[in-house]
Amino acid sequence: MTPPPPGCASLGAPRASVPSPLARSGLPLRLLLLLWTVAASQGHPRNGPRISAVWKGHAGQDHVDFGLAEPHTVLFHEPGSSSVWVGGRSKVYVFDFSKGRNASMRTVNIVSTKGSCRDKQDCKNYITLLEKQGEGLLVCGTNARRPSCWTLVNDTAELLGERRGYAPFSPDENSLVLFDGSEVYSTIRKQEYNGKIPRFRRIKGEIELYTSDTVMQNPQFIKATIVHQDQAYDDKIYYFFREDNPDKNPEAPLNVSRVAQLCRGDQGGESSLSVSKWNTFLKAMLVCSDATSNKNFNRLQDVFLLPDPNGQWRDTRVYGVFSNPWNYSAVCVYSLGDIDKVFRTSSLKGYHSDLPNPRPGKCLPDRQPIPTETFQVADSHPEVVQRVEPTGPLKTPLFHSKYHYQKVVVHRMHASNGETFHVLYLTTDKGTIHKVVESGEREHSLVFSILEIQPFHRPATIQAMSLDSDRRKLYVNSQWEVSQVPLDLCEVYSRGCHGCLMARDPYCGWNQDRCVSIYSSPKSEPVLQSINPAEPHKGCPNPKPEQAPLQKVSLAQNSRYYLSCPMESRHATYSWRHENSVEQSCEPGHQSPNCILFIENLTDLQYGHYYCEAQEGSYLHEAQHWQLLREDGAMTSHLLGRARALAASLWLGVLPTLTLGLLVH
Numbered sequence: 197m198t199p200p201p202p203g204c205a206s207l208g209a210p211r212a213s214v215p216s217p218l219a220r221s222g223l224p225l226r227l228l229l230l231l232w233t234v235a236a237s238q239g240h241p242r243n244g245p246r247i248s249a250v251w252k253g254h255a256g257q258d259h260v261d262f263g264l265a266e267p268h269t270v271l272f273h274e275p276g277s278s279s280v281w282v283g284g285r286s287k288v289y290v291f292d293f294s295k296g297r298n299a300s301m302r303t304v305n306i307v308s309t310k311g312s313c314r315d316k317q318d319c320k321n322y323i324t325l326l327e328k329q330g331e332g333l334l335v336c337g338t339n340a341r342r343p344s345c346w347t348l349v350n351d352t353a354e355l356l357g358e359r360r361g362y363a364p365f366s367p368d369e370n371s372l373v374l375f376d377g378s379e380v381y382s383t384i385r386k387q388e389y390n391g392k393i394p395r396f397r398r399i400k401g402e403i404e405l406y407t408s409d410t411v412m413q414n415p416q417f418i419k420a421t422i423v424h425q426d427q428a429y430d431d432k433i434y435y436f437f438r439e440d441n442p443d444k445n446p447e448a449p450l451n452v453s454r455v456a457q458l459c460r461g462d463q464g465g466e467s468s469l470s471v472s473k474w475n476t477f478l479k480a481m482l483v484c485s486d487a488t489s490n491k492n493f494n495r496l497q498d499v500f501l502l503p504d505p506n507g508q509w510r511d512t513r514v515y516g517v518f519s520n521p522w523n524y525s526a527v528c529v530y531s532l533g534d535i536d537k538v539f540r541t542s543s544l545k546g547y548h549s550d551l552p553n554p555r556p557g558k559c560l561p562d563r564q565p566i567p568t569e570t571f572q573v574a575d576s577h578p579e580v581v582q583r584v585e586p587t588g589p590l591k592t593p594l595f596h597s598k599y600h601y602q603k604v605v606v607h608r609m610h611a612s613n614g615e616t617f618h619v620l621y622l623t624t625d626k627g628t629i630h631k632v633v634e635s636g637e638r639e640h641s642l643v644f645s646i647l648e649i650q651p652f653h654r655p656a657t658i659q660a661m662s663l664d665s666d667r668r669k670l671y672v673n674s675q676w677e678v679s680q681v682p683l684d685l686c687e688v689y690s691r692g693c694h695g696c697l698m699a700r701d702p703y704c705g706w707n708q709d710r711c712v713s714i715y716s717s718p719k720s721e722p723v724l725q726s727i728n729p730a731e732p733h734k735g736c737p738n739p740k741p742e743q744a745p746l747q748k749v750s751l752a753q754n755s756r757y758y759l760s761c762p763m764e765s766r767h768a769t770y771s772w773r774h775e776n777s778v779e780q781s782c783e784p785g786h787q788s789p790n791c792i793l794f795i796e797n798l799t800d801l802q803y804g805h806y807y808c809e810a811q812e813g814s815y816l817h818e819a820q821h822w823q824l825l826r827e828d829g830a831m832t833s834h835l836l837g838r839a840r841a842l843a844a845s846l847w848l849g850v851l852p853t854l855t856l857g858l859l860v861h
C-alpha cells in the first residue's frame with residue numbers, strides 16, 4: 197500500500213467546534229465554492245510542470261551556504277570537475293562537491309587595491325569574471341571602480357593590474373566577455389564617464405575593433421559565441437541582444453531581439469571612419485511568435501547553444517527563451533545554418549540599390565581589408581530584411597507557457613533504449629527549475645514539462661546555472677547558497693511503478709521495486725521506461741495501480757466537514773466520488789495544491805465511502821479513500837476530541853488559500 201504523503205492527510209471540522217467565518221462574512225459557502233471552481237478551472241493547464249518537488253539533497257553533500265548574502269555573483273564550473281567557483285564581494289568561494297563526501301567551501305579574499313570609489317558600497321571589489329587560464333583562473337572585478345584582474349592558483353591570488361574592458365566599474369552593468377584562445381571580446385566600456393554608448397569590442401588578440409555607435413540602440417547583451425566555419429577566414433562571432441525598437445508605433449513592441457554577426461578575421465577598414473571599427477557587422481531580427489494564436493514573444497532572456505553531435509556547425513541548435521509584456525514565456529529553437537544563411541543572402545533594410553561587391557557582411561580571405569564602399573553601405577544599413585525564424589515546418593515556438601522563464605540550459609541524453617532526448621532546464625522568476633523534455637523529430641516533436649524543482653534550502657532567485665553533462669549535475673546559486681542538483685532526480689516520483697513510469701522522465705525507470713536512475717543500474721538490467729506521454733504507460737509488474745489505504749472518521753450529523761486530496765500530478769483531473777456520483781472535480785490548472793470537497797451540513801445520505809480519483813490520459817488511480825462514520829457512543833468521542841483542535845486549525849488554514857485563490861483571479 198502506498199500511504200498518502202505526510203502532511204497531506206485529510207481532516208475534518210465538526211460544526212460545533214468551529215466558528216464559522218464564512219457565515220459571518222455573509223457569503224454563502226456554496227457561492228464561494230462555485231466562484232472557486234470557476235476561477236480554478238482557468239489557466240494553461242498542461243504547459244506547466246506535472247510534478248512539483250522541493251529537493252532536500254543529501255545532507256551536507258548538495259548544498260553549501262555562503263554564510264552571508266552575496267547580491268552579485270558570478271559562477272564558474274568546468275564540466276567533469278568537482279569544483280565550483282563563485283565570485284562575490286571581495287571574495288572567491290571555492291566549493292568542492294567530490295562524490296560520496298560532504299561538500300566543502302574555501303574562500304580566497306581578493307580585496308580592492310586602491311581605487312577612486314566614493315562610498316563604502318562602491319569601494320568593494322565585486323568579482324564579475326572567472327575564466328580558466330592555464331593552471332588557474334583569471335579573476336576580474338570592479339576593484340573600487342578601477343577594474344582589475346588577478347590570477348588565482350592554488351588558492352592564492354596575484355594581482356595582474358588594471359584591466360579595462362574585463363570588468364565593469366560597478367557590478368550591475370550589462371557586461372559580456374568572450375574568450376577564444378588568445379582573443380578576448382567584451383561589451384564593457386573602457387572609460388567611466390565618456391563612451392556611454394555600449395559597444396561590442398575586440399579587446400585582445402588581433403587589432404582592437406568596436407561597433408559603430410549607430411548600429412545598435414540601447415542594447416542589452418545576452419550571449420556571444422564564436423563559430424568555427426568550414427574555412428578559417430569565414431569564422432564568425434555571433435552575439436544575441438535586445439534593443440529598443442526603432443518603430444515607435446504604439447502597436448509595436450518596445451524591444452526587439454537580435455542576432456548580430458561579425459567576421460573573426462575582420463581587420464577594420466582603410467578609411468579614417470572605418471579604421472578601428474568592425475567592417476563586417478550585420479544584425480537580424482529573431483522571431484518567436486505563434487501565428488495561429490497570434491502570440492508574440494519579443495524579449496529575449498537567454499540563449500543556449502547545443503552543438504550537433506556530429507560536429508556540423510550548421511546544425512547547432514540555438515535555444516532562445518523569450519517573454520512577452522505579461523511575462524509569459526516561449527522557447528524558440530533556431531539553427532546556426534539558418535542564421536548564417538540569412539546574413540549571406542538577405543538584402544539590407546532600407547537599401548534599394550544594387551549591393552556593392554563584396555557584399556556587406558562577407559568575410560574576406562587573407563586578411564584583405566573590406567572596401568570602404570562596402571563598409572559605408574553596411575554601416576548605414578546594418579539590419580538585414582530577412583528575419584531569423586525558428587526551425588521546423590511551422591516556424592513556431594517549441595512551446596509557450598504562463599511561467600516567466602529566465603535562463604535555459606539543454607542536455608542531450610539517451611534513454612535506456614538509446615533514444616535521444618533534449619532536456620531543457622529553465623529557471624523561473626520564483627527561483628525554481630523546470631525540467632522540460634523535447635522528444636522526437638521536429639514534425640512529430642512532443643514537449644512535456646515533467647518537473648518543477650525548488651533547488652535551495654532557502655527559496656531565492658537563481659542567479660546562475662551551469663550544466664555538467666559529464667557529472668550529470670546542474671550547479672545553481674542564489675545570493676545565499678550553491679546547490680548541486682542531479683539531472684537524474686528519481687526519488688521524487690512516488691506511487692510505485694505506475695507513478696515512476698507516468699513521470700515520463702527519460703532519466704528514470706522502474707527496476708527491482710524502485711524508481712531509479714538509468715545511470716545507476718547495471719547495463720545487464722535495463723530499467724523499465726515509458727517515456728512517450730502520448731502513449732499509455734505499460735509494463736508494470738502489477739498492471740493495476742494500488743488502492744489508497746482506507747481512512748475513517750466519525751462525525752455527528754449536521755457537521756461541517758471537508759476532505760482534501762493532494763493533487764500530486766498537475767496534469768491530472770482529480771475527482772471526489774461518493775456512491776456513484778462525482779461530488780467535486782478539480783481540473784489541471786487548479787490553483788490550490790489540493791482538491792477539496794466541502795460538506796456543509798452532513799446529512800444521513802452523505803455518510804459512507806469517498807474516493808479521490810486521479811485521471812490522467814488513460815491512467816486512473818485512487819489517491820484517497822475515506823469513510824465517514826456516524827458518531828455514536830463513547831468510543832469515538834475521545835478520539836474525535838483530539839482531532840478537533842487540529843481539525844479546527846486546518847479548517848481555518850484552508851480559508852486564506854481559498855480567499856487567495858479567488859483574489860488572484
Ligand SMILES: *[C@@H]1O[C@H](CO)[C@@H](O)[C@H](O)[C@H]1NC(C)=O
Nearest residue numbers: 254255256257296297298299
Ligand atoms: C556530512 O554532513 C551531515 C549533515 O550536515 C553530517 O550529519 C555528517 O556528519 C557529515 N559527514 C561528514 C563525514 O562530515
Ligand SMILES: *[C@@H]1O[C@H](CO)[C@@H](O)[C@H](O)[C@H]1NC(C)=O
Nearest residue numbers: 331332347348349350351352
Ligand atoms: C599548486 O599546487 C600543486 C600541487 O599541490 C603544485 O604541483 C603546483 O606547483 C602549485 N602551483 C603553484 C603555482 O604554486
Ligand SMILES: *[C@@H]1O[C@H](CO)[C@@H](O)[C@H](O)[C@H]1NC(C)=O
Nearest residue numbers: 414415416438439440450451
Ligand atoms: C525595452 O523596453 C523597456 C520598457 O519596457 C525599456 O526600459 C528598455 O530599455 C528597452 N530596451 C531593452 C534593450 O530592453
Ligand SMILES: *[C@@H]1O[C@H](CO)[C@@H](O)[C@H](O)[C@H]1NC(C)=O
Nearest residue numbers: 519520521522523524600625
Ligand atoms: C515582469 O517581470 C519583471 C522582472 O522580473 C517585473 O519587473 C515586471 O513587473 C513584470 N511584469 C508584469 C506585467 O508582471
Ligand SMILES: *[C@@H]1O[C@H](CO)[C@@H](O)[C@H](O)[C@H]1NC(C)=O
Nearest residue numbers: 211754755756796797798799
Ligand atoms: C443543517 O441541516 C439541518 C436539517 O436539515 C438544519 O436543521 C440545520 O439548521 C442545518 N445547519 C446549517 C448550519 O445549515
